[in-house]
Amino acid sequence: MVVVSQTNCLRMEDAGMTRDREKMDHSWRNDEFARREVIGHWWWLIIPVIAIVAGTLLPAVAWLTGTFTPASEVIIYTSQDQVYAEPILKQFERQTGIRVRAVYDSEVVKTVGLVNRLLAENDHPQCDIFWNNEELRTRQLAAKGVFEKWTAIGYRSRRIAVNTNRLSLAAAPHSIVELTNQSWRGKVALAYPLFGTTATHFLALRQVWGDKCWQNWCRALAANKPFLVDGNSVAAKLVAKGEAWVGLTDSDDIAAEQREGASIVELPLTEESLLVPNTIALVRGGGHSAGAERLFEYLKQPEVVEKLVTARALEGVCTRDVTRATLKPEWEGLLVGLDQGTAELKGVFLR
Template structure:
């Protein structure tokens, strides 16, 4: 009898030791898997903390994960959300999905790229760019502003991702903030009337330009860089260099309220905001733009926007885009 009691105690003790040592963190990320997975795998290797990751779907991008986080608010499954943009992050804050955490690297980033109470921190940005097929047109052929793509000479020659999702939705909302509601709505209707080709995601716009199906596509710097690195006959253009400028979009990282693994979540956030990770994202295939204080300037004119105000335009923007570009 004593023998079995002792054996049972040994088994229970062993089980508790295994459970205590098996640290893990659950992260949802809308960053393309080809860019985010190597970072998360390195974190796992460096720390010994098991990473359970859920990645985005290209067509719905951030929206699907944001809706999932809102739906799980009462019983959160994720510890950390690594978002490829900032507007849906602000939406999550309004939905009371986030909890504040000021990383050890929080002060490294300018005020523009972080929440003052520590609910989210921005790092490693991308820019909204044009990708052109250099065998079809040259940079000198482009108009001075993206607003000119409604002109007849560009009919059927431009492609854009469906503007209800991802960075395209943010870009439209930023136009609402910068040029006003009336001009933005006229611009969107003009694009539709000019047969802009609307597709599922920025990587699709890139591929259509690479294939020569259209000469110009709206995309992000990371998607454009993939084509450039492959040696495809394309060129990346930062638009509106003499006007409103190019939209800069930071990655954002945040802690989920009620996270099941808050301590490992904090470790992952610190890791993502570290200089080493931002440098890896800059030098990697995605060629992201470092945002911490003291970083080199991006080399283009950035659009001056208030991300919180832009977030306020997301709903009316989405409603109009759904009406105009309904498929």
């Protein structure tokens, strides 16, 4: 009698199952009908998988290797601070494979320099998107037909800022009109009001106060020996250092100094404050229309605006969310009086 152990039985069973599987695999490989049946059942997945892989890998490869074609790039002029704009533009490149060539403005002349460039290039546009950090000059360019379309996103605000080591909040000036008082002589900092948001703010005040009253205030302010500096960030720094006690500047520049631990705070919004949206505009006749349209839509996305708010480049998502009374410019009238108002500012403040 032959005795077969349980272990040997299991080994014999495993060997048998292996031979059966090999036969099945061999028969399937030789069965043309079976192969076609399987492929026919799953063919609908092939094209989506290829599309997903291509959409994921090709932009990344183009971005990493720098192998962009003219059709896969876009040129943007922007007055948004580079420290805030650049990470967002880089993210767009990574997501789309479209290279972004950015031209940033100068802190000294801010938006006006890019506006003049766009006007000079109007017959032969050199850029596709204009990302502006204020509204007046965008409206000026739109009125001259430079853009196909534009939109506003988020907002900052023009504020009075004070150094709390120099001044208690109770003693601070709570109206722009007070900045001409003798007590603030030589203690106020602001950017030259010929460019950027400072110019827009002053021109909006002119519209509300009337030209005569406004000119008198401008002359009194200039006579009060303020620090007239090259840009709002410089004005905010002077207040942060305590060299100036009070500043008239932008909310994002105040936030930048607060991140550095400076003793600077902004005073609440008033009827003399100005909300300042960013704007995104598609340049008419730009050479990279497909990429430009994608970037235009990308910069409008709520998640992009939220990133700017989180970074404190913007103060909020929508001006309609602001409940306090602020300046509400009548933009068409402001544009009509732009040249005259600018000339009057030059007459008072030009060094």
